[in-house]
Amino acid sequence: MITKNISIASDLIRNGKLVSFPTETVYGLGANINNIDAIRSIFRIKGRPSTNPLIVHTYSLEKALHLFDFFEMNNIKNTIMKIGFEFWPGPLTIVYKANPNISDIVTASSGYVGVRIPNNELALQLLKTADVPIAAPSANKSGHISPTDVTHVYNEFKDDEVTILDGGDIRTFNNGIGIESTIIKLDTGKITILRSGGISYNDLDNFIKKERLPFELEIIKKMSDLKKGEIAPGQAITHYAPKNIKTVMIKISKPLKLTDISDDKSEIAILDYGRNALVFSDKIAKYLDLSEASDISEAMLNLYNYLRVIENCKLVKKLYIITDDQKNNLGIQDRIFRAASGNIITV
Ligand code: TXA
Ligand code: MG
Secondary structure (H helix, E strand, C coil): CEECCHHHHHHHHHCCCEEEECCCCCCEEEEECCCHHHHHHHHHHHCCCCCCCCEEECCCHHHHHHCECCCCCHHHHHHHHHHHHHHCCCCEEEEEEECCCCCHHHHCCCCEEEEECCCCHHHHHHHHHHCCCEECCECCCCCCCCCCEHHHHHHHHCCCCEEEECCCEHHHCCCCCCCCCEEEEEECCEEEEEECCCCCHHHHHHHHHHCCCCCEEEECCCHHHCCCCECCCCCECCCCCCCCCEEEEEECCCCCCHHHCCCCHHHEEEEECCCCCHHHCCCCCEEEECCCCCCHHHHHHHHHHHHHHHHCCCCCCEEEEEECCCHHHHHHHHHHHHHCCCCEEEC
16 A cells, blocks of 8 residues: 555554655665564565664654663763764664664664664654654665665565555655665774765764764775675675666776777666766667766765666666766765675776
């Protein structure tokens, strides 16, 4: 069922049903964290390994703080309050020790919980009306492209018992981001970025310095150091890949020439960035540009949508995604790297 009615959606959540809802990043597949059967059904319906914890969503800083256990670590508590006050509602997930009353299924028995307040009116209304924290991964089958439009969620779960709160296309939202939240984990003296996303490294670094917070900011591992396997729970090297299409990431330092790609042109798609592969536009099966103006926010908003458009093109057997190597777009580079299962060429 697809609905625009918040009270229907929140009753379903409270009663242990799954409801997909829009956020400013991607659509989530939500369940009441107090209902174990509902939480289990998220894992079942997504095909998600039980080792991969879920992010818990709530609507206020005060509610968020209750989800953690500070063991009288007031320094950490104050820091989370400051970071939360600055970046929430917004595309940032904070991971810290979990309140023991949160189920091990949510935390994947890690003892840590990820918490976020989404910056979207429908999501916030749902959270307030249901008035329970909602555990929600992205509303896609495990490993598939994350959903940024109500139709993406519908196509993913049309055979499952999932109600969708219809927010339309995230690209039309005031605060739309289009890729998932940045995830940070707090330890004594250290804040580690587990996943790059809607909040950039510089946003966090500037804030930590401005507030003189006694924490070093680290990124868990550079993308280029990634090997097969996982760097953090759920950070598999193949993720977001269009089905049945071999995908390659191209790092460019100059516009692409026709001779740079030797494949049969009738079978390839190019996802361009900043008109760098424009010579291919009328010569291949599908050509799209994430942002003609090389605007990273626009590219993030288009990425998952365009990957699905290309996935649905029957002619396409191979996809090239163009990226340039700017420091401040680690979130989108990470998604492209995983969509390409780590296959990179440099031109
Ligand atoms: O923007 C987002 O974060 C979206 C929207 C719906 O909020 N959610 C999302 O959830 O991307 P998901 O499950 O697709 O990705 C969550 C990531 C996973 O890689 C998971 O391993 C990590 O967050 N994560 C969640 N809880 C964690 C924890 N306690 N410790 C470490 N990583 C955690
Ligand atoms: Mg996901």
